[in-house]
Amino acid sequence: MTDRPRIPAPAGLGGAVAIGVMTAVQARINGVLGVTLDDGVVAGLVSFAVGLVALLVATACLPSARRGVRRLVDGIRSRRIPFWMLLGGACGALTVSTQGLTAGVLGVSLFTVGVVAGQTLHGLVLDRIGFGPAGVVAVTPGRVAGGVLALAAVAISLSGDVLASAPLWMLLLPFAAGVGIAWQAATNGRLAQRVASPIAATVMSFVAGTLVLMAAAGTSVALRGIPQAPPAEPWLYLGGFLGAAYILLGAVIVAHTGVLLMGLGSVLGQLATSVVIDLLWPTAAGPAPWQIVAMVVVAVASVAVAVPRRPRRR
Numbered sequence: 622m623t624d625r626p627r628i629p630a631p632a633g634l635g636g637a638v639a640i641g642v643m644t645a646v647q648a649r650i651n652g653v654l655g656v657t658l659d660d661g662v663v664a665g666l667v668s669f670a671v672g673l674v675a676l677l678v679a680t681a682c683l684p685s686a687r688r689g690v691r692r693l694v695d696g697i698r699s700r701r702i703p704f705w706m707l708l709g710g711a712c713g714a715l716t717v718s719t720q721g722l723t724a725g726v727l728g729v730s731l732f733t734v735g736v737v738a739g740q741t742l743h744g745l746v747l748d749r750i751g752f753g754p755a756g757v758v759a760v761t762p763g764r765v766a767g768g769v770l771a772l773a774a775v776a777i778s779l780s781g782d783v784l785a786s787a788p789l790w791m792l793l794l795p796f797a798a799g800v801g802i803a804w805q806a807a808t809n810g811r812l813a814q815r816v817a818s819p820i821a822a823t824v825m826s827f828v829a830g831t832l833v834l835m836a837a838a839g840t841s842v843a844l845r846g847i848p849q850a851p852p853a854e855p856w857l858y859l860g861g862f863l864g865a866a867y868i869l870l871g872a873v874i875v876a877h878t879g880v881l882l883m884g885l886g887s888v889l890g891q892l893a894t895s896v897v898i899d900l901l902w903p904t905a906a907g908p909a910p911w912q913i914v915a916m917v918v919v920a921v922a923s924v925a926v927a928v929p930r931r932p933r934r935r
Contacts, residue, residue: 651664654860690818
């Protein structure tokens with residue numbers, strides 16, 4: 622296979638920040654949709670279904686994407702593509718369900734720092750064992766320091782009255798989503814390499830996630846009853862488009878950045894965007910303004926120390 626040119630670290634980091642921006646906006650959209658429907662799981666299904674339709678339309682219009690899907694189908698039939706590579710979307714299903722269940726109550730900032738903890742710890746592990754498409758990525762002192770600082774942002778977020786204003790399960794779900802996001806990025810990156818098509822890998826991710834969410838939504842409806850009527854506001858259905866965009870972008874750049882660096886860059890974008898969203902549109906259980914500012918400063922520092930340095934020329 623011909624080696625593709627590598628994306629420079631600053632460009633890869635910029636793409637990771639863009640992923641974070643889209644994730645934060647999606648979290649608030651899906652959170653509001655979950656509150657409106659009174660069912661976060663059904664809100665996640667709506668979001669994933671919209672994203673899947675958008676991806677199928679894009680695939681039909683792009684010859685390269687159609688070729689990638691054919692390679693994907695052939696690989697599944699011949700078993701050249703292992704089953705676990707098809708399951709990245711299951712973690713995406715967990716993410717959007719968690720957004721629908723918690724982001725409308727906790728606020729985007731507090732949701733994000735829970736994701737930070739899971740994403741950082743799991744990103745370090747996946748890079749160290751070489752699970753991602755970038756192979757084994759050395760656990761340098763800078764990367765460890767970046768992970769420690771990211772966890773410090775979590776500690777800041779949990780100070781004050783946050784634990785008294787939100788149930789513990791709401792705080793644990795974003796952590797689980799962060800673990801899933803790191804694994805999803807690595808899995809989709811591996812699948813994109815195998816089929817030589819990031820969009821085909823993204824389609825597979827959304828197909829798997831939609832199937833998981835259909836089962837989960839059916840269970841939720843059976844236990845909780847029919848959700849509220851779908852809202853009329855068009856912007857509440859944009860979460861799926863954003864999800865398709867950032868999962869596709871992540872499948873492209875994770876091979877060049879590693880799982881941890883992509884995760885830290887996206888955290889920076891998420892937190893910075895979360896500040897704007899939560900200050901303009903606060904929630905009852907969200908952190909105080911001083912906590913939001915402190916979290917962003919620490920998150921910026923975590924990315925700065927984790928970015929690889931080029932060796933000096935003599």
